[in-house]
Amino acid sequence: SYVLTQPPSVSVAPGETARITCGGDNIGTKSVHWYQLKPGRAPVVVIYYNNDRPSGIPERFSGSNSGHTATLTISRVEAGDEADYFCQVWDSVGDHRLFGAGTKLTV
Amino acid sequence: QVQLQESGPRLVKPSETLSLTCTVSSGSISTYYWSWIRQPPGKGLEWIGFIYYNGGTNYSPSLQNRVSLSIDPSKNQFSLKLTSVTAADTAIYYCARDRQWLGEEGWYFDYWGQGILVTVSS
DSSP: OOOOBOOSEEEOOTTSOEEEEEEOTTGGGSOOEEEEEOTTSOOEEEEBTTTBOOTTSOTTEEEEEETTEEEEEESSOOGGGOEEEEEEEEETTTTEEEEOOOEEEEO | OOEEEEESOSEEOTTSOEEEEEEEESSOOTTOEEEEEEEOTTSOOEEEEEEETTSOEEEOTTTTTTEEEEEEGGGTEEEEEEOSOOGGGOEEEEEEEEEOOTTOOOOEEEEEOOOEEEEEOO
């Protein structure tokens, strides 16, 4: 089955740029979605369809997807961005939804 | 703004059946797909399966032998049953709405519940 690979952790200082990757075989041919998880809160989609941002999500959040790697980029990182981030794709073969293992962003 | 709320027993004994319900408010359950997703402590997200408002279902291959989803549009609720649970089924269980934009390929989750921690223990 299709596997999504994320680094376990990423650490950045406030104000810097965080880049969280999601690797997969020809992932550039798929649509990638990104979620932010904080303890005790409902998960939030921060990027959908590779680079679309839901209303209410700061412009500091952006996404890209090409080749074998999709990337969530968070510019001017703030303390409040500290969370776990998961990428997700749709498996068209079985009509299943797949998640990466998640990346803990430490600010 | 659509809201989802999970409910059900937070403690289940090994070998028994885990049962959860998701109540959808501020929106109709009709014409959408609805999923269950779980996160074991310290681990990643795992998609369990989805149900369509007409009752059609699709399950994760790893759980399909133990899971069943149902839906009650009259109550704006959908439910999860997971049989023969073990400690490995201890997790935060989330319900979420599946969304696909017209003309786009692929599904994502646009609304989620807060999650409910279910512990499997005797």
